[in-house]
Amino acid sequence: MGDIVQIYNDYKEHADFLTVYVREAHPTDEWQMKSNVKDDVCYAQPKTLEQRVAIAQDFTKHYKFPLPFGIDDMGNAADSAYAAWPERLYVIDETGHVAYRGGMGPFNYKPGEVRDWLARKYGAVKHEPPVTAASSTNAAPPAASTPAPDKAIAPTQPSSTK
Amino acid sequence: MKRLLKWIGGVLALLLLAALGVLCYMAGSPRDAYGMVRYALPHMHRGTLKVGSDAPDARLLALDGTSHFHIRERIGARPLVLVFGSFT
Numbered sequence: 001m002g003d004i005v006q007i008y009n010d011y012k013e014h015a016d017f018l019t020v021y022v023r024e025a026h027p028t029d030e031w032q033m034k035s036n037v038k039d040d041v042c043y044a045q046p047k048t049l050e051q052r053v054a055i056a057q058d059f060t061k062h063y064k065f066p067l068p069f070g071i072d073d074m075g076n077a078a079d080s081a082y083a084a085w086p087e088r089l090y091v092i093d094e095t096g097h098v099a100y101r102g103g104m105g106p107f108n109y110k111p112g113e114v115r116d117w118l119a120r121k122y123g124a125v126k127h128e129p130p131v132t133a134a135s136s137t138n139a140a141p142p143a144a145s146t147p148a149p150d151k152a153i154a155p156t157q158p159s160s161t162k
Numbered sequence: 163m164k165r166l167l168k169w170i171g172g173v174l175a176l177l178l179l180a181a182l183g184v185l186c187y188m189a190g191s192p193r194d195a196y197g198m199v200r201y202a203l204p205h206m207h208r209g210t211l212k213v214g215s216d217a218p219d220a221r222l223l224a225l226d227g228t229s230h231f232h233i234r235e236r237i238g239a240r241p242l243v244l245v246f247g248s249f250t
Contacts (some may be wrong), residue, residue, distance in 0.1 A: 004245055015221040018244040026250040029201050031197030036250050053227040059249040070222030081218035083209025084246035092217040101211055
C-alpha cells in the first residue's frame, strides 16, 4: 500500500481517492499465507459487518492509512461490481466512466500505471514521502502466491490536460 | 492393445505429475497450489468492466461503522482513484 499512499500524497490536490475494503484475501480459515503469520496479520474471514469494520480499523491504524475509506457490504456488492478481489485499481473519470482498469492483484496490481495516468493528465508530481506515511510494502497477498491474473487494460489518453 | 493403454496411462500420469509439480513450484508449496486452485482461479477473468464502461455504484459503510455512502457520490469534478483490497 506504500505506493498508493505516495501517489495519494502526490496527487490528492488533483484527484479524489477512495479505498474500498473487500473480503479478506488470505484469512486464517481459507488460504492463509506464511508471510501473514510472520507479520502477525491473522484474521478469519469476517462473518459479520462488525467484524469487517474491526479489521478495516486495524488496517488503517496499523498503516496510518490516510486515504478515504469505505467498507464493502456482506453481500460483496462492490467486489462483484468491480471484480475487485483480492485487490484491483481503477480510475473513474469526471463523467463517471472507467478511465483505467487495473488487473487482478497481486501480479497485475500496478500502482505505477495509476501514477502514469495521473501524470499524463496533471504532470509528474513527486513529493518527498512524509515521515509518518505508511511504509508498508503491501497489504495484499504476496505476489508469488497467486496465479497470474487477467491482463491489465492500459490507461486511456486523457482528453485534456490541466 | 493392453500394452498401448498402459503406455497411454503412464504418459498421462507423468504429465499430470509434471503439471502438479509446476503448479506447486509457481505457487510456492502444495498447500499454496491448492489455495490457488480453490480460491484464486475462480476469480480470474471475472468482471465485464472495460475502459469507457459506466462506473458501477455500490453502497459502502464508512470506517466509523455507522454511516453509509455510495461510490457514485465520490464521482464529480475530479478523477476518482479506486483502491480495492484487504488486510491479509
